[in-house]
Amino acid sequence: MLAYTVYSEAGGVGKTSLAANAAVAHQRAGLDVLVVPLDPQDGDLSRLLGVDTDRADGSADSLVRHMVGSPRGPFEDLVETAEGIDIIPEHNSLSDLTQHLDREQQKAEDFGDAYNVHAQLRRVLGEASVPDTYDILVCDPPATEGSHLYNAIYATRNLLLPIEPSAKGQAAVEGLEDLATNFADQLNIDIGVLGAVPIGFKGTRDQEQMLDTIPYEVPEVIGDRTSLMEGCWRQQCSAFEYVQTHRNRRRDYEVETLAQFDRIARFIEAQGGVEAPNPPEPGAVDEDEQEVTA
Template sequence: MLAYTVYSEAGGVGKTSLAANLAVAHRRAGLDVLVVPLDPQDGDLSRLLGVDDDRADASADSLVRHMVGSPRGPFEDLIRTVEGIDVIPEHNSLSDLSQHLEREQQKAEDFGDAYNIHAQLRRVLGEAGIPDTYDIVICDPPATEGSHLYNAIYATRNLLLPVEPSAKGQAAVEGLEDLATNFADQLNIDVGVLGAVPIGVKGTRDQEEMLAEIPYEVPAVIGDRTSLMEGCWRQQCSAFEYVRSHRDRRRDYEIETLAQLDRVARFVEEQGGITAPNPPEPGAIDEDELEVTA
């Protein structure tokens, strides 16, 4: 199994869209995929894929309940399936994750027991047999540091970095290097960076110079696709589904974006030693009747 966290310190870079679309790209190639989004804000991956209907239900079971040892049912009952991928929907209880974990840590310490506050997601996934069930696990934490991010990193040990093509994005990459190194040293684990994916690139000279300075492998450079991504959020689906079902004609630049997402997925799989059984032609979609336009 390959597990990785899609993370950027810079908000608004397209982190969640990248995580969701790569999950679908892995699945298109025949891999079993679980997505674990951890963002307490409403504009999250569960919202993007339309599986957030129980988010505000205080009586519903949630990932947080499992992480603090108070589940209301088996872990597998949390899973929702959309576009062939499995998702653990986000719940409002994520807003209080840090406080819940700190209380559990205090209770453990009161009894003289060790408690790793950052290891609870990994524990839950292991106890549920996730490593034996899925080929790919993707975590999508919020951009801010805290229990959500640290549990994701501890669980996955790998990072994929969406990069904003700006000085702000470059600073975020540099900050992440320090964060990952310090976290790995603190918890005595190895944390690797699979690669970086620049998003929203418009081809300016400043952007080209910044891209050349990224210290990680770059499997694809994705241009500004605001209309496509806004359409995905509006229709609550991946870019693959949006082009297939919600575009009345095929746009070459959007098909190329789908191809880039497929190529990034193949790159990530290769980095993790995963061989997809049935990778599609990059960017291929099912509706051949769509008109091709430049």
């Protein structure tokens, strides 16, 4: 299984949209995909793909309950499906994840047991046989340091970086390098960066110069697609579903954006040594366009 975390230190970059659309692009190619979003805010991946109906239900089972050893049912019952991908929906209890994990650590230490607060997501996924069930795991933590991010990184060991093509984005990349290095050293794990995806590119000279400074492979540079992404959030769907179902006519630049998401997915798969069994023509959204590439 190839696992990765989509992360940026800067908010509003398009992190969640990239995670959701990359996941759908993996699935379009015939891969089994699980997405684990970990953002306690309402504007999250579960909201984007319309699987957040139980978010405020205090009696519902949740990933947090499983991470602290108090599940109310089997892990498989947490799974919701949207557009062919499996998702563990976010729950309001994610807001208190750090406090819950700290209490579990204190209890373990009181009994003289070791407890790694950053390893609990990886433990839950392993016990649920996720690595044997899925081809791809995508985590989408919030754009802040803390238990959500650290559990995602510890579980996946790989990062995909959406970045703003600006000086602010460059600073965020540099900060993330320090964070990943320190975290890897602290926990004695290796963390790889699969690639970086600039989002919101408008072709200015400063942006062009910034692209030349990115220290990672850049599979695609995505332009300013505000209208498309706002439409996805409004309709609660991926860009693929939005263009196919909610646009009354094809816009070439939007179809090209879908092709970019497909190519990003193929790039990530190649980085992880995963071969998709049925990759579509990049950007194809209609049944008669789904010609398998050689």
